Amino acid sequence: MDRRDFLRQMAMTAASAAVTGSVEAQRSVVPLGSSPRDGVTWNKAPCRFCGTGCHVQVGVRQGRIVAIQADPQAEVNKGHLCVKGYHVGLAPYGPDRLTRPLLRRNGELVPISWDQALDVIAERIQRNPAGFALYGSGQWTIPEGYAGTKFVKAGLGTNNIEANARLCMASAVTGFLATYGVDEPASCFDDLDRCDVMICWGNNPAEMHPVLFSRFLDRRSRGERTTLVDIGTRRTRTTGFADHYLEFKPHTDTAIALGVMALLVREGTYDRRFVENHCAFRAPQADSPTLQGEAIDFEAWKARVAEYTPERVQEISGVPAREIRRLAELFGNRDLRIASFWCMGMNQHTAGTAINSLVHGVHLLSGHWGREGDGPSSLTGQPSACGTVREVGTLVHLLPGGTLVAKPEHRAAAERRWNVPAGRISDRIGPHTVEMFRRFCLPADQGGDIDTIWVQVTNPGQTMPNATEYFDRSRELEGKFLIVSDVYPTLTTRAADLVLPSAMWVEKNGMFGNSERRTQQWFKMIEPPGEARDDCWQILAVARRLFDRGFETMRDADGKFLFHMEDERGREVPTWDFRRYYDINVDERLFEEYRGFSTTKHKNLAPYGEYVRARGLRWPVVETDDGTWRETRYRFVEGEDPFVPQGDGFQFYHSTSEDDRAQIWFHPYTPPPEVPDEEYPFWLCTGRVLEHWHSGTMTMRIPPLRRAMPQAYVELHRDDARRLGIAQGDLVRIESRRGHLDITAWIDGRGQPPRGSVFVPFFDERLRINLVTLHEYDPFSKQPDYKKCAVRIRRAPRGAST
Template identity: 35%
Template sequence: MDRQTTASTCCYCGVGCGVLIEHDGERILGVSGDPAHPANFGKLCSKGSTLHLTGDLAARALHPELRLGKHLARSRCDWDTALEHAASVFADTVAEHGPDSVAFYISGQLLTEDYYAFNKLARALVGTNNIDSNSRLCMSSAVVGYKRSLGADAPPCSYEDLELSDCVMIVGSNMAYAHPVLFRRLENAKSRRPQMKVIVIDPRRTDTCDLADLHLAILPGTDVALFHGILHLLVWEDWIDRDFIQAHTDGLAELKSLVRDYTPAMVSQLCGISVEQLQQCAEWVGTSPSFLSLWCMGLNQSTAGSAKNSALINLHLATGQIGRRGAGPFSLTGQPNAMGGRETGSLSNLLPGHRDAANAEHRAQVAEYWGVERLPDVPGLSAVELFEQVRSGKIKALWIACTNPAQSMPDQNAVRAALEACPFVVLQEAFRTTETAAFADLLLPAASWGEKEGSVTNSERRISHVRKAISAPGDARPDWAITVDFAQRLEKRLRPGQPSLFAFEQPAQLFDEYKQLTRGRDLDLSGISHALIDRIGPQQWPFPADARQGTPRLYEDGIFPTDSGRAQFVADPYRAAKEQRDARFPLTLLTGRLRDQWHGMSRTGTAAQLFGHVGEAVLSLHPDELRRHRLRPGDLVNLKSRRGAVIVAVESDDSVRPGQAFLPMHWGDRFLKGGVNSLTLPAFDPLSKQPELKHSGVRLEPVELPWQLFALIEGDVQRHFEALRPLCEAFSYASFSLIGRERPALLIRAASSGAPDPLLLREIDQCLALIEGPVLAYDDPRRAIGKRVRIEHGRITAIRLAGETLAQHWLQGLWLDGRTDEQLRRWLLAPMSAPPGSAAAHGAPDKTLCNCKNVSHSAVCAGIEQGLDLPGLKDKLGCGTQCGSCVPEIKRLLASRSQPVAVT
């Protein structure tokens, strides 16, 4: 086998890690970190290191599919038929209803070249600003914060500043899970320089907090009050840089007048922290030689997201902590190329080169460059507004690319109703299994990671070349190529006889045209090309045409890209989150990330290994909250908001406060019936238009679902999933996950108030291959209880328990061990439901603590009992030696074992 290696970039978060793809020209065989890439120096997280295990071909969109009626099934077609039909529908829609009757909703996972093609298509050809990105859901408040305070959407720092800073403040980010490679870098810096102060501001006590010298568990949504309270103390104690303020900023007088009222006592009460904690935080910020802030969705996903961003940047301007080594406000980008999207203008209010669509001069500049008479001046629709207009019927044709709004948008019942009502929905997507795929009238198969070429920009403004290792499967094509092909067909209808705007044959041509729109702008990357990156490596912008290297830090000269050249203090008052706790909805629902899953799980959800740490959706509640509701871990509850409801199991978790609940954001309707975002609200920040996905009012209602189902089947997981998922719609509760490493299997848990129709159960058994063959079965129709197990070659290959599921963990353990217990046959053929003998005490199967080295939780605990410390565990078990994501959890286990036992 001819094994080759291709250097490329990871497709997950905004860290932008370099990867080495091992392949044979046809299949991707492995992946490792690229030691030469300056974003990660060879390190990868658990998600990046398993990229070669994802992208199951059975889950991929392989051929164009078209349906000619909403209630008809899609049929396979060729590319000509698909794109000619799409061009005809879009042209007719524009002709009859105007250009703003169509819209494009694209993704932070697209490459810069893809983005540019879509922008030119929407604005220059169709003539609409209705093009928005799912980056609206993650980074648009950071955009507004940077622009209002500093003059441009430009994170001023570099990753090396994490290692150089004397005080690092992490706000609204579980960095240990969301950006693990950067967190490891910070963790290593802290171990080398213990005097470095780390402050974590988060309502939950996450794994990130294990590194903190100070954790401020503020009440959700009170960040602006906290930052104003810190500034109040900075001014009071004279911990400000008066020379920097006088020389380089405007607006402090107005801000000082505002923050005068944010006294320590007031802020302590508003935020739910002690005055001492607030004072300690302010002292470290104000007296440390260098101060760096890092933030993510906890600040951005809020109806006050723009105010939160600017209030944090105010602290840097007041202390002069910007444009220096180890200092500055540094947003952590959520998606691999959300930065590239912002650069190319892929939000409805932006244009390429950090221009504004509302600015007539900016529109004229881009129109002249593109060779069109004018660009549209009607404001475009942001994501939430866009789907509202789809639902109302104003948007009649919608093109979605590389994103899954039927999982990720808030208020899912409204979004799904909009997609159902839209006359024509195009989905350009690599995975046909996403929740949105069910609504597509036209499905266009796109190339995925390792199969296409282009560029991405990471959180530190570093542009990397994404290289193609293998050809895309089936008929799948790169996103830019699909977009350009469609545009060429559409312009024959909208601009007949005129020169083509889309004469592109290679992605490098798109980049080279786009970069000229940045010339002379704050992000000038006119000196960068694919070939240059290949020659000297990934580079940070600005990188003008005469540059020899990128720019690691911005604003070192104290000059900002504003009209005055000065940064601006922003005085926004604290405003509470949209939904506060009340008698009807007494809990605040927080959402966040898991360690080994990413976003909507369209990719990570195809790898069983990534379910090992957390296998299913579970609602985390403080132990006091469980007692108050008379719940036990594992109980099912009906979790309700003002918009929807989802049935989910609960767990005890003292990392959340009483009055709060936490549910990971990844679980869509595919894996949890209803999905998390059926609960979240569409209210958004008035400036950034970013919705408040982090903060919803909810309540718990008891649910009685005594009839339960447990099923497991190994083999072709995707085929089993497609067969069984629709059948489980009959149950009130249904949860799906994958388990196993060597032998992946689909696992289903479901429940309902009573036994289902026997025909439905038989259909489920048919899908589980539990009707014929080497199947052991026991049925008690009177009690609506039954159990079936398929045993092949001395090993369990499928299980179904119906009615009650006391033996589920025992059987799952037998399956994982690849064996059959000597008592299995006796139990199967007897009325007993609980597992036999000592197995009755058998709890949930052991979880995988270290995914990289496949080390279980019990193995780590056993090592600790033997007296091993962290280095000893790493040496003996290998855990924590690769990506390090498991280290915080191991440290907690070590700490809990070291606590003395009270003797009475």
């Protein structure tokens, strides 16, 4: 058999294993380790892209990735990949990787040494520690995020650390907190294999989470009867598979959820027993509402939701009353299993906390909760938005493990664990993302107290809303300094004062946490190019540089370096020296330290070694009597969740009402902050596409993906186009009160917005739609609303170009 025959056989074995699902077939798929036949070494890793957390096997030969295989042992993707995962092996090989530190001098970025770069950062921090902020992302690995949090909160004594997950899932967090008193989904992806009805609340999983969507579709191919309900503001690929499509006016999803609850109560089809035993009722306070709200009784709650009759909901949302009734009938049928999923549509919303809470409420009220296939789940867009940002706590108000800066006992516990003096962790919550960049864009004498931001693994120059005011403006101000660690040039690196080249994905050790509480691990497989180095090392090296320069708070209570690490023989390892960084497994040391935080909020993690063996484990993970470690599929459910006592059935043990009950909320429908009017008569919605991931930094450098979707576009309705004299492919000017963009028209394209709406994806840095979007945010989650603002459109003026 020659090499090609061998590869052909491998490909067929992998496909056959995925088709048959048989253990024998899966075993015959190439095992991890070296294959003597073709010199390829295979190892496991989660995919670099979205929050699904598919596992791939990465084939490396002579220091280069040469093949990617879906991992047949991975429970998430069950041997399948999407088009992005299929190409993930090409992500490190774009032609313009950043390979040297670059410092802006006389307007130009010029190469400098790492030693010089570390000095520049240390000087900026020493000059004004309180004016320094670290801004990362849900692509930080867990150890990277943990190092960043410890560096800022224990080392600098501020809380100025945020992550771009604030822009994508903060409202999901506040929804979970308001409902259950603790973050992250109680259910998991297994629901897709078991539900009778899948409801998509404003998301498009056919493009954004294709592997998860295929788990549901696959059941139809096998002849199972399933129902898909798509609730959206434009027709998408998901709509094409839907049995029922409910098109609503932007922002009015809260009314739909309220309408369903009102009908469940009016018809008496809600689950009285579940509600009486396990739920309490809440509403926002009339004055100064908080995330905790105020307790109300069932009768008061019932009276408030009663006004959302199907007819009123139709008036608000545009969804026919009969469709609201049909949705309520589905929820009123407890013989069905109903799984709700959502993503940015519900989160990037000035009423994001409200709609998240209300959808949980629909499930709780109807008793569609806590059974396999029967519950609500939010999806994330980034590979470790959950594992790093939400669990490690890389946000201004959080400490690791879901503990809070605002709680003195949590600060004290963190100080003990980090062995820093009492009082080191500040009780002042720092500025959230939008506020952080607002202050960065203001002069110091006008409240602009953030003067240095260090950005890692994200691209705010492209993704901040209202980007002129919330990013670009800073570049015109004296005294502002932007540091950016990244793998490729981006709009953010191009605006930076200092650029640091980073290692990516399997060029370093790492751990991610996906949307179903699954913690995953991988080892470094290839070398990063040039002088590119791990983001985690960069944080440790800056901390050490400060330590060496006498910055006292980089010492612990014993005078040791805050990130002091020893080898097996008790000798300190100089991890800040990159030549020695891999002398020990820094990831393992940081993770084991972080793991100690995980028990406070029952997010228990297993030892690092368990994740080396597994394709991820869903927390809480607890040790059983036989010494093995057991993951949890369904939280708060007896028999599944180890913290629910026998006989209780369900127990919401972090209940905000402190009686083990989940909260069913009333939030009234409130209008959006900006609506179309005579001057700006269209809705603008922004989002993603199948081929590209977020700001396109990686996927636009993968030739097949770039060819498949080479540039952004505006989708508009054919009637609007005809009325405005716009033809397919014309250049269109989209203009809001904040900025404008000239972009090519796509009529009857992949997505089909209704009359009066347009859609633009945000992946294309050449076509920055965030010059146009709105910076208004949810009052609780502080997450901005990228999904709707008012714009006007017309053919672009002569001479305009994209």
